Amino acid sequence: xxxxxxxxxxxxxxxxxxxSGEIAEGSVLRIxxxxxxxxxxxxxxxxxxxxxESMQLVASRRRVGITxxxxxxxxxxxxxLIAWRLAGADRPAQLRSLGSLRVAVEPAAAGLAAVHADxxxxxxLGALATEMTMTGRSGDLAAFxxxxxxxxxxxxxxxxxxxxxxxxxxxxxxxxxxxxxxxMPHHPEEYAVRLHREVAEAIMAGDATTAERAMRAxxxxxxxxxxxxxx
Amino acid sequence: xxxxxxxxxxxxxxxxxxxSGEIAEGSVLRIxxxxxxxxxxxxxxxxxxxxxESMQLVASRRRVGITxxxxxxxxxxxxxLIAWRLAGADRPAQLRSLGSLRVAVEPAAAGLAAVHADxxxxxxLGALATEMTMTGRSGDLAAFxxxxxxxxxxxxxxxxxxxxxxxxxxxxxxxxxxxxxxxMPHHPEEYAVRLHREVAEAIMAGDATTAERAMRAxxxxxxxxxxxxxx
DNA sequence: CGCAATGAAATGGTCATACGTTTTGAACCA
DNA sequence: TGGTTCAAAACGTATGACCATTTCATTGCG
Numbered sequence: 001x002x003x004x005x006x007x008x009x010x011x012x013x014x015x016x017x018x019x020s021g022e023i024a025e026g027s028v029l030r031i032x033x034x035x036x037x038x039x040x041x042x043x044x045x046x047x048x049x050x051x052x053e054s055m056q057l058v059a060s061r062r063r064v065g066i067t068x069x070x071x072x073x074x075x076x077x078x079x080x081l082i083a084w085r086l087a088g089a090d091r092p093a094q095l096r097s098l099g100s101l102r103v104a105v106e107p108a109a110a111g112l113a114a115v116h117a118d119x120x121x122x123x124x125l126g127a128l129a130t131e132m133t134m135t136g137r138s139g140d141l142a143a144f145x146x147x148x149x150x151x152x153x154x155x156x157x158x159x160x161x162x163x164x165x166x167x168x169x170x171x172x173x174x175x176x177x178x179x180x181x182x183x184m185p186h187h188p189e190e191y192a193v194r195l196h197r198e199v200a201e202a203i204m205a206g207d208a209t210t211a212e213r214a215m216r217a218x219x220x221x222x223x224x225x226x227x228x229x230x231x
Numbered sequence: 232x233x234x235x236x237x238x239x240x241x242x243x244x245x246x247x248x249x250x251s252g253e254i255a256e257g258s259v260l261r262i263x264x265x266x267x268x269x270x271x272x273x274x275x276x277x278x279x280x281x282x283x284e285s286m287q288l289v290a291s292r293r294r295v296g297i298t299x300x301x302x303x304x305x306x307x308x309x310x311x312l313i314a315w316r317l318a319g320a321d322r323p324a325q326l327r328s329l330g331s332l333r334v335a336v337e338p339a340a341a342g343l344a345a346v347h348a349d350x351x352x353x354x355x356l357g358a359l360a361t362e363m364t365m366t367g368r369s370g371d372l373a374a375f376x377x378x379x380x381x382x383x384x385x386x387x388x389x390x391x392x393x394x395x396x397x398x399x400x401x402x403x404x405x406x407x408x409x410x411x412x413x414x415m416p417h418h419p420e421e422y423a424v425r426l427h428r429e430v431a432e433a434i435m436a437g438d439a440t441t442a443e444r445a446m447r448a449x450x451x452x453x454x455x456x457x458x459x460x461x462x
Numbered sequence: 463c464g465c466a467a468t469g470a471a472a473t474g475g476t477c478a479t480a481c482g483t484t485t486t487g488a489a490c491c492a
Numbered sequence: 493t494g495g496t497t498c499a500a501a502a503c504g505t506a507t508g509a510c511c512a513t514t515t516c517a518t519t520g521c522g
Contacts, residue, residue, distance in 0.1 A: 005504065007281070031474065041506045043274065046475085047281045050238070054282045054311075062474045063514040076397050077308035080285075100339065100392045108335035161331045166307050236475065262503070272477045277504085293503045294485040 006040050010048035013038070018057050018068055019081060020088035028065040029058075055081050082170055086177055092230050098174050099223040103216070105167060106152065109159035110199055110215035114208040117158035122204045124154050129193075129200040136193045145179045151196060155215070158203070178226075192218060237271050241279035244269070249288050249299055250312060251319035259296040260289075286312050313401055317408055323461050329405050330454040334447070336398060337383065340390035341430055341446035345439040348389035353435045355385050360424075360431040367424045376410045382427060386446070389434070409457075423452060 014034075017023045034045045049066055052058045056075045060066045074081060076097070085094040113121070128151040135143040152175070153168030195218045202211035245265075248254045265276045280297055283289045287306045291297045305312060307328070316325040344352070359382040366374040383406070384399030426449045433442035 007504095030472095043277075043505060043507090046274070047278060050278045050281045051285045054285045060474065061514080062512075063472055063516095065473070072393070072396075075310065076394050079306065097392055097394045100343070100390075101336075101394050104339035104395075105332075105335045108331065112331070159331075161328055162303075163307050163328045163332050164335075165303075238475095261501095273479095274476060291503065292485080293483075294487095294501055296502065 006038075006044040007047040007051065010034070010038055010040070010045065011051055014048065014052060015055075015057070015080070016084045016088055018052070019084040020090060022089075023068055025068050025070045027068045029068075030065045057081070079169060083173060086173055091177070095174065095177065095226055096230070098170065099219075099226050101167070102171060102174070102219045103223055105164060106155065106171075106219045107212045107216040109156045109161070109164045110203065111208040111212035112160060112164070113155050113158035114203045114206050114211040116160035117203055121154055121158040125151065125158075125200040125203055128154065129197040132193050132196055136190075141179055145175055148196075149175050151200075155199065155203070189221075192221060195221075237269075237275045238278040238282065241265070241269055241271065241276065242282055245279065245283060246286075246288070246311070247315045247319055249283070250315040251321060253320075254299055256299050256301045258299045260299075261296045288312070310400060314404060317404055322408070326405065326408065326457055327461070329401065330450075330457050332398070333402060333405070333450045334454055336395060337386065337402075337450045338443045338447040340387050340392070340395045341434065342439040342443035343391060343395070344386050344389035345434045345437050345442040347391035348434055352385055352389040356382065356389075356431040356434055359385065360428040363424050363427055367421075372410055376406055379427075380406050382431075386430065386434070420452075423449060426452075 014023070014029075023029075031042060031045050031049070034040075034049075035042055038045070049058065049060060052066075053060060054075075055078045056069060056073045058066050059069050076082070082094065082098070085091065117125070128147050131147040132144060132151065135147060149172040152171045156164045156166075156168045156171070159165065195214050198214040199211050199218070202208075202214060245254070245260075254260075262273060262276050262280070265271075265280075266273055269276070280289065280291060283297075284291060285306075286309045287300060287304045289297050290300050307313070313325065313329070316322065348356070359378050362378040363375060363382065366378060380403040383402045387395045387397075387399045387402070390396065426445050429445040430442050430449065433439075433445060
């Protein structure tokens, strides 16, 4: 996922620093300064800056330098930026934002999936729900996470909407973060697992309303747990 | 919004060509070829390619060249890419995707706005609803569009979720496209205007449920109209 | 004293060229 | 036949020069 080469190194250093606020809005960087600081050529610095620019993190102006743009300008849907924020000081805020987004999108996606999913996808969802039941009971969090992420990604994919589908990776990042930071009960809630099963069965049956409602219960539940933990 | 300078020119040429499929998935470009074709230096080509790369439109590999990635890899939330697709052959598909996204997001945003909007925002929504009523009756489509876009942007902003807020610009692009391409009745539906008023009043009153329901009616209605027109 | 015109300095933008590095594939040899 | 070596192709990086724009200080005039 990460960009290769020297510009990638710059990016991996500057991006998180900006995303976390360590380099504040309005700060000014100069190409020459970055050349020296990272001991790379102008070419490399410029390419890295271009990438930051295309995420709307910075703007480059002659005779001024490279200025960090206000957060409100940032391209908050950029997956790379989301990853940086999830890894840094902004993690709580980012998780909340994504939580709300999930509440909005995933129920709709589940409803659409009930209509548009193909046979493979319906089968996969059924199988994943079963796996989740088993790994949930056994307490194998790593495996549970894998199946959970796959489940949601499959639903989003099956919605037939490319934009929803693309949120699969992001949702996975959220779920992984939740597990890695021990924000989950040690044994996933029986209740949540049952809801996943319900979503799967509704989608398999082509029942959009039920799929949507069950999925809404899942994601609102997740958001509530998140809010509870973040205090 | 557009990137400045020569790399911007390349981008404005290559990006839409890729987005429209004119340059197909799997196509291979070479830096040298682009240098000659656009009569610019390697530096410029590389910076433009970096930007395309950060949208996941292309991948650069040694000894191979710059290959156009499959559409499923594209960063479909990137505002620049969305603009390109709206302007090109992909317009119908992009409008449908965005329509579904609106159906998912805007009702949720309206519900949140009823809780989180500040006084200025509530006032602004009331005023905008009034404006829409008037310009809707008078048939001044340009003014109506402006107020409509502002209305939705304000709701998204007032939701307090930065990710929702960022969809304001995208929604505006959708609405503008709808007007410019004459996909709208000459006099905006009395019904739709009344729903906007209802959203505004619910948000002003702090009634999340009603705000959400009315907004859902607006966006599902818009999606149905869109589907009807796109056939 | 105030303000406009001017000019110089700072900084990003672009170019041309050279060379390093990785990857691919073909030639070659055991 | 199969593995190894080698060379060509393309991107990756570095350098140094110069251009273009913007800002700010200075100057000069009213």
